[in-house]
Amino acid sequence: MSKKRIRVCIVIPSYNEEAVIADVIDGVTEVFKKSAYDFGIVCIDDGSRDRTASLAKEHGATVIRHILNTGAGGATATGLSYAEQNAYDVAITMDADGQHAPEDVLAGVKIMIHDNADLLIGSRLINTEGMSKVKIIGNKGLSFITYVLFGISSTDSQSGLRIFSRNALERLRWKTSGYEFCSEMLWRAKQIGLTISEYPIEAIYTEYSKAKGQNNWNAVNIVKSLLKRRIAELFG
């Protein structure tokens, strides 16, 4: 009797990424084709004004277009909801700017299945080689704030590379729709008792991803939103 192949959904939330989306999809496809998994790539086009959606479709991804731009949290929620509805066993979220190596994505799935974790985070800060000092400070600062506000100890709370078990797909929900969802997601996962673990990944910084990446000043908005969420939670 043949063993059922694990179905993996790779979710790529994207916004105006026509310059790199095709390469990202091709890279992931190439690596996963050689793996033992059944996989599907779904690109969540978060209201892009360029050719992101059509390029993603041309390169074999399923495209879900958001009518309105909701933010990274909203796009990720849509992608994971799609994975849940289509009965995938594992879902992965990764950045659309080419920051993540496809080999790291595949390695994450293997680690997740081996460790039987519910939520696995690809941490760029275990090995910070190639990352600018400003980015290191910004990301470590946000991880520290996540720890202070929610008691979550993570070396890289803002990483976009995350792997979810079926259990996590069914139970994990969050409320924020911007970048602050990264920290809130970890908090909600802790609240519902999911097991969270990390593994080291390489962060690939090109001129494009540096230009597209988050400005450190946006961290102020993230902290404000997290504080608001934390206080609102105190009052129910």
Place this chain on the structure above:
Amino acid sequence: MSRYFLLLLLNLPFIIAAVLSAVTHYKLGRSSRRRLTVQVIIWVTVLIALASAEPIYTWLFSNELTTTEPLSLFDVVQITAIVVTFYIANRTRLKTQFLERRLQDLHQELSIRLSKD
């Protein structure tokens, strides 16, 4: 009729409505147990504060801890306005949160369904 009693009488409907609304939301599964507890604590505190305004004033006055005038009609109107504003603000916050959630869910589901067509 005592002005303190009038103050309580004017505010009581809003307090009862707020507590009833919190309980209804919880029973219908729209809010958490924590939210219910916090809401009930807030409104019961308001009720206790209003109900004990006269004894507290009398005690402070008789012990010469205050020399202010007793509650005026303007004070009654002002305190009632504050309680009503708080009641409305609280309801609006809950409604906004609920609608925000619904809109997010609707947008998400609509996007997924449209992508299948």
